[in-house]
Amino acid sequence: MDLIVCIKRVPQTAEAEVKIDGSGKDIVKDRLTFDMNEADSYALEEAILLKEKSGGNITAVSLGSAEAEDTLRIALAKGADSAIRIKLEDFGELDGFKTAALIREAIKDIKFDAILTGCMSTDDSYYQVGPTLAEMLGIPHATLVSKIEVADQKAHVHRELEGGLIEHLEMSLPAVFAVQTGINEPRYASLIAIRRAAGKEIKVIGKEEISSEAKLNSTLEELFIPPVGERAEILTGTPDEVSKRTAEIIKEKGLI
Amino acid sequence: MANILALVEHRQGTIRDITYELLTYGRKLAEKMDGKLTGVILGHNTGDFTESVKKHAHRVVVADHEVFKDFNAETYQHALADIIQKENPFLTLIGNTAFGIDLCPALATQLGVPFTTDCIGVEIADKKVRVTRQLYDGKMDAHVYLSEGPSYMLTLRSGTCAAEEGNLTADIQKIEASITSQPDYKKFVEYIEAAVGDVDITKADVLVGVGRGIKEQANMSMIEDFAKAIGGVVACSRPIVDANWLPKDRQVGSSGKTVKPKLYIAVGISGAFQHIAGMKNADTIIAINKDPNAPIFNEADYGIVEDLFKVVPALKNKIMEMKQ
Ligand SMILES: Cc1cc2nc3c(=O)[nH]c(=O)nc-3n(C[C@H](O)[C@H](O)[C@H](O)COP(=O)(O)OP(=O)(O)OC[C@H]3O[C@@H](n4cnc5c(N)ncnc54)[C@H](O)[C@@H]3O)c2cc1C
Numbered sequence: 001m002d003l004i005v006c007i008k009r010v011p012q013t014a015e016a017e018v019k020i021d022g023s024g025k026d027i028v029k030d031r032l033t034f035d036m037n038e039a040d041s042y043a044l045e046e047a048i049l050l051k052e053k054s055g056g057n058i059t060a061v062s063l064g065s066a067e068a069e070d071t072l073r074i075a076l077a078k079g080a081d082s083a084i085r086i087k088l089e090d091f092g093e094l095d096g097f098k099t100a101a102l103i104r105e106a107i108k109d110i111k112f113d114a115i116l117t118g119c120m121s122t123d124d125s126y127y128q129v130g131p132t133l134a135e136m137l138g139i140p141h142a143t144l145v146s147k148i149e150v151a152d153q154k155a156h157v158h159r160e161l162e163g164g165l166i167e168h169l170e171m172s173l174p175a176v177f178a179v180q181t182g183i184n185e186p187r188y189a190s191l192i193a194i195r196r197a198a199g200k201e202i203k204v205i206g207k208e209e210i211s212s213e214a215k216l217n218s219t220l221e222e223l224f225i226p227p228v229g230e231r232a233e234i235l236t237g238t239p240d241e242v243s244k245r246t247a248e249i250i251k252e253k254g255l256i
Numbered sequence: 257m258a259n260i261l262a263l264v265e266h267r268q269g270t271i272r273d274i275t276y277e278l279l280t281y282g283r284k285l286a287e288k289m290d291g292k293l294t295g296v297i298l299g300h301n302t303g304d305f306t307e308s309v310k311k312h313a314h315r316v317v318v319a320d321h322e323v324f325k326d327f328n329a330e331t332y333q334h335a336l337a338d339i340i341q342k343e344n345p346f347l348t349l350i351g352n353t354a355f356g357i358d359l360c361p362a363l364a365t366q367l368g369v370p371f372t373t374d375c376i377g378v379e380i381a382d383k384k385v386r387v388t389r390q391l392y393d394g395k396m397d398a399h400v401y402l403s404e405g406p407s408y409m410l411t412l413r414s415g416t417c418a419a420e421e422g423n424l425t426a427d428i429q430k431i432e433a434s435i436t437s438q439p440d441y442k443k444f445v446e447y448i449e450a451a452v453g454d455v456d457i458t459k460a461d462v463l464v465g466v467g468r469g470i471k472e473q474a475n476m477s478m479i480e481d482f483a484k485a486i487g488g489v490v491a492c493s494r495p496i497v498d499a500n501w502l503p504k505d506r507q508v509g510s511s512g513k514t515v516k517p518k519l520y521i522a523v524g525i526s527g528a529f530q531h532i533a534g535m536k537n538a539d540t541i542i543a544i545n546k547d548p549n550a551p552i553f554n555e556a557d558y559g560i561v562e563d564l565f566k567v568v569p570a571l572k573n574k575i576m577e578m579k580q
Contacts, residue, residue, distance in 0.1 A: 011392070013392040013393045013395055014393045014468070014526050015469075015526075015546075015547055016547075017547075017549060018392050018395040018396060018549070020396070027392060027396065095372070096361070096372075096373070097361075097365070097371075100365075119357075122392070122393055123391060123392055124389075124391050124392075125373075125374055125389070125390065125391060126372075126373055126374075127352075127357045127361070127373050127374065127411075128361045128372075128373055131329075131357075131358065131361040131362045131365075132361040132362065132365050134362060135361070135362040135365040135366055136365060139441075140330060140439075140441045140442040141329075141358075141362065142329075142358065142442075143354075143357050143358045144354050144357065144358070156445075158448070159354065159358070160354070160511055161267070161353075161354040161355075161511070162272075162353060162354055162510055162511060163450065163510075163511070163512070163513070163514075164450030164504055164505075164507070164511055164512055164513075165267075165447055165448070165449060165450060166447065166448035166449075166450070167327070167354075167444065167447060168444075168445040168446045168447070168448055169328075169442060169443065169444060169445060170442075170443045170445050171441060171442050171443075172440065172441040172442075175441075181494065181495070181498045182494070182497060182498030185499075185500070215403060216403055217364075217370040217371055217372060217402065217403055218370065218372045218387075218400045218401060218402050218403060219400065219401050219403065220398050220399075220400050221386070221398075221399040221400060221401055222398065222399050223391070223396050223397070223398050224396070224397050224398070224399070225396070225397070226390065226394065226395070226396070226397045226551075226554075227397075228554050229554060230554075231553055231554055231559075232541075232543060232553045232554075232555075232556035232557055232558055232559035233557065233558050233559065234548075234553070234558075234559045234560070234561060235558055235559065235560050236561075239562055239563075239566040239567050239570045240570050242560050242562065242567065242570075243567060243570035243571040243573070243574045244574050246542060246558065246560065246571055246574070247571060247574035247575050247577075247578055249540075249542070249558060250486070250519065250542075250575070251578060253518065253519065253539075253540055255461065255462055255486075255487075255518060255519050256486070256487075256575060256578050256579060
């Protein structure tokens with residue numbers, strides 16, 4: 001099976017202080033750490049597992065700045081065979097739709113049986129790229145995918161719905177699968193593999209190689225700190241003091 | 257006229273709650289523009305659905321066919337593309353649910369309609385659509401304009417507005433299904449219920465919810481010990497299940513369980529909306545998180561901004577002392 005995996009390098013914001021930059025449209029990124037988007041690392045692992053079963057090639061594609069090449073090298077170290085970076089710096093403002101359109105152009109000469117993406121990225125949370133790309137390519141898609149089993153060019157696919165209910169689909173290939181976290185256990189790249197990947201070529205393409213007629217569907221006007229409603233009463237003091245107060249609160253509620 | 261369409265979402269014979277939120281929100285937007293709200297039902301044996309929806313919309317368009325009994329984004333896309341072209345609404349609203357996520361981007365792309373997803377607010381002025389979206393793990397909000405188009409499409413996050421009682425009597429328009437069999441390339445096979453384990457977190461009075469802040473599987477025993485001391489049960493956020501540290505039936509949130517304990521202690525959980533959706537109705541919520549800006553503190557009653565590895569053992573001791 002020949003596979004394409006779409007990967008994004010994203011800032012890790014869950015535990016960090018996030019501030020708005022001078023433009024008012026972006027966050028201050030210089031003190032944040034970056035990593036492969038969580039759902040994308042599951043999509044990559046799923047591609048590697050499919051390849052291990054049935055052979056074939058994996059192409060990793062990332063629309064990103066030059067630093068995204070580090071993330072692509074991790075993908076190469078884990079098991080991707082080749083990598084393409086689409087120059088973010090060439091294409092101005094993006095949304096999910098334009099991202100899908102650019103990926104479509106970048107992969108147009110590559111033969112594939114399936115494209116895997118993460119179901120969403122943690123930075124701008126679009127949930128859009130996978131299904132939009134599928135529609136542009138005229139092939140079927142499934143999002144929030146929690147299982148893929150392939151036999152005879154047919155895929156049995158599970159989608160995870162609310163409450164953990166599973167939707168079981170039968171799909172033909174080629175198709176696009178937007179993968180949900182937890183579908184597998186992403187491997188770590190070994191040091192030897194990382195060293196080997198450091199020497200591999202990454203194909204870099206920009207506005208000379210591809211063009212896209214795609215217009216933006218949406219334009220970001222401004223970022224702002226989410227308004228807070230009634231916030232928690234914050235208990236202050238040493239761990240011992242806050243623990244004492246917390247235990248008292250729990251007792252007052254009759255739960256001890 | 258600026259009319260709005262809202263898609264009725266149903267599963268296993270029941271209309272899903274998000275539907276009434278979409279209808280409430282859609283109706284308010286429509287009325288502001290002197291337009292009408294149309295509820296769209298694609299389903300099978302839709303009599304009861306129509307009865308419920310007609311109080312909430314000015315019009316209801318119903319296509320009743322076996323092919324729409326269970327959700328298949330492909331058949332829904334086909335039928336909705338047809339309906340939207342005929343109805344020519346200003347805006348189509350779909351839930352930002354597992355169903356809407358699968359449907360909206362492909363449908364809007366097919367129609368060439370500007371769209372965006374996971375909106376938590378929509379304003380319409382001078383025929384321009386401005387939405388509010390959340391970025392960066394819920395730590396930023398953004399105002400986003402949709403590009404000018406012949407029509408617009410959005411998915412709306414559940415909880416964006418409270419569903420209100422309906423007092424309308426919609427005109428019902430039955431239409432033929434424009435697709436009558438599932439395409440060979442994408443067929444719905446079945447629903448598979450989530451596995452049930454031996455612990456039912458929905459029945460516990462006290463839940464200790466553990467999140468990615470616990471860092472390593474080896475640290476999970478600390479949480480187990482703490483839960484035992486307080487007479488509670490361990491629940492968790494999604495990453496803990498993804499890592500296989502706890503079974504799926506312990507997961508709290510939109511793709512896990514909805515719980516209503518007397519006390520929910522969130523330990524090392526950031527408070528993503530998908531998690532909040534599952535525990536916001538707990539009587540009392542206490543959050544322990546070292547990040548003062550973690551969204552969980554907007555939901556909790558009491559917050560402790562501190563390293564959980566310091567607080568949890570200390571709190572366990574205090575509780576043990578009190579019990580003596
Ligand atoms: C379709 C869909 C469905 C989903 N369904 C669910 C669901 O049902 N339930 C769910 O939970 N999630 C769900 N998610 C995932 C959700 O978006 C978040 O990714 C997830 O809830 C984050 O879990 P977390 O808070 O444990 O981890 P993180 O967001 O990584 O947060 C970890 C927190 O721990 C804190 N922390 C770290 N170290 C310490 C320390 N030493 N002391 C104190 N605090 C510390 C950090 O400050 C941070 O706030 C879903 C996502 C999608 C796309």
